[in-house]
Amino acid sequence: MSTDTDAWIASAEAEGFDRILAEYDCLATQAHVLMLARQQIMSEADARAALAALVEIEAICVAGEFRYEPGYGAQLTLEKMIVDRVGDHIGYQVHTGRSRNDQVLTAQKLAVRARLLVVMERLAGLVGAFVARAAADRDTVMPGYTHMQPARPTTVGQWCGAYADMFARDFDRLRDAYARHDSNPLGAAESHGTTWPLDRDYTRELLGFATTVEIPLDAISSRGESDADFLSGLAFLALHLSKFAQDLLLFNTWEYGYAVLGTGQAARMGRLTGSSIMPQKRNPDVLELLRGQASEIYSYLLHALEVLKALPSGYNRDSRDTKAPILRGLASLSASLTQAELVIDGVQFNAEAMLEAVRANHCMATDLAEYLAQTHRVPFREMHGIVGRAVKAAIEADRRVESLTPEEIAEQAAVIGLELTVSAEEIAAGTDPRAALARRGNIGGTTPERMEAWLADRRERAGERAAWARAETERVQAARARIRALAEG
Known part of the structure; x- marks a missing residue:
């Protein structure tokens, strides 16, 4: 039985996640060194040498080639890599005025921010896809359901519109959380600040954060809070993806016959979506996986909350355990959003079968x-x-x-x-189903005027969300490019 505590703490799994964070650790460290030079804590010459080493190390990290040194964790490995390149005198100055605690937290916030923006760009695209499909099928009659029983006629446009608004709320929920946690913890040190004359606002500006977490104890104690907040938003997103998938799973059955998935998502005799024994099958695996994903995301949220629930203020090593849930959750949903958009773009609705179901099921x-x-x-x-x-x-x-x-x-x-x-x-x-739909003129109704007003509004809002996600991504990338330019200059 292994008794190597260091190897257990810096495990292979931990290294895998730290490998993701490594490039962002280099980025934040470059910002820190630039600040140290500006504050004349490091000489210009020493800072230039350290920055050149960090640019070289960052390239290694971006290439996925970062590895722990034996007996070192991620941060001490990074420090050793700097020292190996520029010597003790310069290399050991880099850590002045900070702790591993604010160092790790900053890197994690930067990594999560980058991945969250990818999710939000894809989510904005999904909202737009549902709005577009609502416009295309605004007049396609379908049965509406309550208690899983045929209720009253509605339209595919209304069904798509409902999901467009659900996913729009998910976007806004994540944007709210993003704004809440768009703050710089660097300079909080171990939990209680430092006597070094740091310019925390300068590192905030360099790293592209909107604000700085002012109280050092709050900064360090908040580790994992943003992860749980984002996971809460992702849980609602997963819920709505699951609901959407379940609807289409029913509509796609032979008994309903309302919809057929595109061949790109469910191919007969397909390697993955065809049966190994029944040649007629087109299995909706993509929908089943979207439906099941909600349980995965819920578990990540619960994991993060359970880690945080009893931690005292200040730094605690187990706060690192929110890293895995948020990174896994973001990676999982990022891929799923692409698939969901392919599904709604490619699904074919059987207008004749749905209209017949309205009539046959006494929906009128x-x-x-x-x-x-x-x-x-x-x-x-x-x-x-x-x-x-x-x-x-x-x-x-x-x-x-x-x-x-x-x-x-x-x-x-x-x-x-x-x-x-x-x-x-x-x-x-x-x-007459179409005549009935044409009489529903209240807000959110199915009259041509109401649907056109809804579509015009949602197109504008979808465009605004997509523009925000693009602009924020560009702003963050510009901050990174500025750090690189200053580091290489």
Whole structure:
């Protein structure tokens, strides 16, 4: 049995995650050295030598070739790599005014920020894809469901619109969290600051953070808090991806027959999405994996919260254990968002089958009751009973709602002592799905005017979200490029 505690702490798994953080550690260290030179804590010549070494080491890290030195963790390995290149006198100055605690936290925040922005750019694209599909299928009738039972007619446009708004909320939730944690912890040292005359605002500017975490104890104690906050937003995103996948899994079944996935996502005789024994199968594996991913993301959120729940203030080594959940969660959802966009772009809806389902499943009963109540000024609750009894009799006789006659409506009205005369034309108008949809003129309704207003608004908002994600990515990349230019200059 191994008794090497150092090897256990700096495990192979820990090194894998530190390898991801290594390039960002180099970036933050370059900013720190630039600040030390500006504050005349390091001489210009010593800082230049250290920066040249860091640029060289960063290239090694970006290439994925960073490895722990035996008996060293990630940060001491980085320090040793600098010392190996420029000697003790210069190399050991680099760590002046900081601790491994704020060093690691800064690198982790930078790495998570970069990956979160990738997720947010893809999420903005997914919102836009759903808005575009809502526009393309705004008039395609489909059954709506409650309790997994056919309820009233709706449209594919409304279904897509609902998911566009769900994913938009996910984007906004992540953007809120992003703003909350866009802050620089560098310079907080071990947890309580330092007597060295640091310019923490300068490193904030160099690293592209919006603010600086002012109280050092808050900075270090907050390690993992941003990870849990982001994971909370990712959990809602995973929930909505799962709901979307479950809807399409049902619609894609032979029994529903409402939708067929594109061949790029489910190919008959495909290597992965075809059956190994049944040649007719096109398995919706992509949807099943999207559906199952929510459980994975929930576990990461719970993991992070459980790590943090009992930690005292200040630095604690186990706070590092939020690193794995957030990095895994971001990597997992980044790939899934691409697949979800491919799915909604490529899915084919069977308009004929969905319209037939609306008619065959008596979905027009409520719309008929509303239409007749409005036309004849009868309280809806009374008309609900009248139409309900007539529809019940029709269902028992294996007839559809549109087959009801004026006489049947009059007969059921007489049950409550109401004399009611309706026409066959009124029954036809009340049971026409497209006519019913054209009457839903409230906010969020299905009239052409309401849908066009919704689409115009959501296109603008989707464009704004995509523009924000691009601009923020460019801002962060520009900060990185500036550090590189200053380091090489």
